Amino acid sequence: MITPRVCGICSHSHVNATILAIEDCYKNLGIDLKLTNKAKYIRELVLNAEKIQNHIKWFYFLILPELFKINKAKFAQTEAFKDKEWFEAQNALSSILKMGAIFSGQWPHGSYAMSGGVTCDPLESDILNAKNYLFEVKEFCEERLYGCSIDEFLELDNIFDLIDGNSTLDLAVTFMKESGFDKIGKSYDRFISFGDHKGVNEPVKALKTRLFKTDIKFVEESLKNSFFDSSEKGFTYSKSAVYKDKFYEVGPLARLMISKDPMIRDCHRRCTDSVITRIIARVKEIAMLLKRSENILENIDIGEKSLTAPKYMPKDISSQGVGVVEAARGTLIHKIWVEEGKIVKFDIIPPTVWNLGNGTPLNPAIAQKAIIGLSSIEEADFVFKSFDICSVCTTQ
Amino acid sequence: MSNFHPKKTIVWIQGITCNGDSHSFFNYSSMKSFANNFEIIYHPLLLTDYNLEEILTSRDKYDYLIIEGSFTKVRDYVDRCGYSFEELVENLSKRVDYIICAGTCASFGGIFRERDKINITGGLFSGDKEGGYWSKNKKVINIPGCPIHPRWLVDTLLILKDEKKLLLDEFLRPKEVFSYFVHHGCLRNEYFEWKIDTKNFGEKEGCLFYEQGCRGPMTHANCNKILWNEVSSKTRAGSPCLGCTEPDFPRTSVYETKTRMSLPAVPYGISKRAYYTVTGVAKSFRVDRLEQKLIEEKR
Known part of the structure; x- marks a missing residue:
């Protein structure tokens, strides 16, 4: 109940991370909860809805308004509360959340998952209803955002091939290229992701395009330079997530670099880890998540059990566990320590502390490195927004 | 300006x-x-x-x-x-x-x-x-x-x-909005009337009030009238109401119903005598239809 309230835009990622951490406690005691595919599918659908919503909201509420500030004529069709396409985008994000809410009861702040499965028990007609909402969002993305079908878009291995000026993504990409956004916002070109996404189900880090096996036990939370460490010497409320003492970028760009996505790898070859690659990666993930959700809705077997677990945590167990979720902005980790059935310690490492962090001029963190040397506050602001730095993530 | x-x-x-x-x-x-x-x-x-x-x-x-x-x-x-x-x-x-x-x-x-x-x-x-x-x-x-x-x-x-x-x-x-209770419009009402608890999470059947800590009967809000995201609600998705519109939110011990002498708390504005009498009567009958799955595979 508590953890969804950590964040109003990623509440269901937090539910999932907590439940995975509790299930890991069981696993560490040798108890396998044997989730059904149905339960796994429903958890993923609910998460996908939250991520698609996040991505659409970020692009239409944050990125396009920034471009609009620079060129009012070009991006006039997307002004908030005024223009047709903005209303369409708002409708799309609320529709995809309807798809999720069929299974989660509500968004935000549902409590749809329990150890061992999910609480809902949908009918075939619920699945059909979910498909209808998904269809609506797909249609919006095809007509407005991509200017081609989702399948065609996913086939492309060169985003710049697509550009014929017909879609909002075209417009944004062309404009950003002309404005030199392929040269700004570069960071360490170092990525990390902990799995559960297309083709990669294990922790992997990437140094540019080379991949390396990774283990979550080397992830640490650093309090350096923060007020938590020292109220006199600290200068930030942001903690940092580091892997073997190094900063790594998380999020859609990291996920797609690691899963060797042809379009993003191609974009990276031309523009490395610049703002433009980061933005294209996140917009591309919308199409992937829509496709994946469509597959889930086709394959879900409602005849399976929703939940197969003991109802409550046995009062006398002592254990610890880790839950990892790839949330919209990147890797989210919940760690839980349980003694005699009570949670004695709980630690959360959200995506923004990977990307924002508490670096110093000599050793800047990911987003800090990406803004050093820029020519204006406006440019820096835009680069910050490309990571979608989240204040709620930071202050949790 | x-x-x-x-x-x-x-x-x-x-x-x-x-x-x-x-x-x-x-x-x-x-x-x-x-x-x-x-x-x-x-x-x-x-x-x-x-x-x-x-x-x-x-x-x-x-x-x-x-x-x-x-x-x-x-x-x-x-x-x-x-x-x-x-x-x-x-x-x-x-x-x-x-x-x-x-x-x-x-x-x-x-x-x-x-x-x-x-x-x-x-x-x-x-x-x-x-x-x-x-x-x-x-x-x-x-x-x-x-x-x-x-x-x-x-x-x-x-x-x-x-x-x-x-x-x-x-x-x-x-x-x-707040003259209604979350209980109003809940699809599990009939199970509430006959005091039949859900056996587990993840099922359409049974009431979440008796063991799972549902606060629907004492929480002011029209969630089950107008629904969330226009499609559902916590109780429709099998999760107990957490009482989130009330001044005492967040409560502790969620997902379990606190009982006194094995009796749960009483729905808002209903006397203990009335409620426990009705409960006793309802519990003394077995309603076969409500003990079965909502949709039986065999006829």
Whole structure:
């Protein structure tokens, strides 16, 4: 109940991370909860809805308004509360959340998952209803955002091939290229992701395009330079997530670099880890998540059990566990320590502390490195927004 | 800054918050109609025509101040662009007709109040006790909920705009919404009547009140009347109501029903004698249909 309230835009990622951490406690005691595919599918659908919503909201509420500030004529069709396409985008994000809410009861702040499965028990007609909402969002993305079908878009291995000026993504990409956004916002070109996404189900880090096996036990939370460490010497409320003492970028760009996505790898070859690659990666993930959700809705077997677990945590167990979720902005980790059935310690490492962090001029963190040397506050602001730095993530 | 706005004007500010009420509002399903009636002059998550500084230094009057998140006078807890939360509230609350405390945090202190019950409160309440940030303020309307339902907010704004009658309950909540209970419209009502508990989570059958801690019968809100995201609700998705619109949210020991001498708490406004008598009678019968799955595979 508590953890969804950590964040109003990623509440269901937090539910999932907590439940995975509790299930890991069981696993560490040798108890396998044997989730059904149905339960796994429903958890993923609910998460996908939250991520698609996040991505659409970020692009239409944050990125396009920034471009609009620079060129009012070009991006006039997307002004908030005024223009047709903005209303369409708002409708799309609320529709995809309807798809999720069929299974989660509500968004935000549902409590749809329990150890061992999910609480809902949908009918075939619920699945059909979910498909209808998904269809609506797909249609919006095809007509407005991509200017081609989702399948065609996913086939492309060169985003710049697509550009014929017909879609909002075209417009944004062309404009950003002309404005030199392929040269700004570069960071360490170092990525990390902990799995559960297309083709990669294990922790992997990437140094540019080379991949390396990774283990979550080397992830640490650093309090350096923060007020938590020292109220006199600290200068930030942001903690940092580091892997073997190094900063790594998380999020859609990291996920797609690691899963060797042809379009993003191609974009990276031309523009490395610049703002433009980061933005294209996140917009591309919308199409992937829509496709994946469509597959889930086709394959879900409602005849399976929703939940197969003991109802409550046995009062006398002592254990610890880790839950990892790839949330919209990147890797989210919940760690839980349980003694005699009570949670004695709980630690959360959200995506923004990977990307924002508490670096110093000599050793800047990911987003800090990406803004050093820029020519204006406006440019820096835009680069910050490309990571979608989240204040709620930071202050949790 | 121009003082003329043809639509009713809204300034939205945040105290200690997870942003959930804003994101819930962004789900509103008739946003064009909303935009036709209201203009958001400032919202921290949107790129508005004016920034916070400009709003605070202007002398314009606005119609509605929407406050999301818990209230605090401690400067270390909230700093918005160099302003304390108190500075924001003092500056703006005098220049508006109504103050809407949006969500449980702004209404009663909510989940953040657990950290510091003295310095983190709601606008006019601290939990269920009167006296929060203010001891009195006649402009305040509370719309609790963790999160707020977009319709609770926009319907209230529309009623105010059209100068229709807006009745409020003892916690200053609009009666249109909060005279209902989450229990009303719950699909598990028949199981409640015959006192049949759900065997486990993840099933359509059975009531969540007797063992899973559902607060539906004592929580004021029309969740199961208007539904969430227009499609569902916690209880329809098999999760117990957590009582998130009430001043005592968040409660401890959720997902279990506290009993006294094996009797659960009584639904709001019903005497113990009446309720336990009816319970005893209902329990003494076995209703075969309700013991079976809702949809049996074999006929």
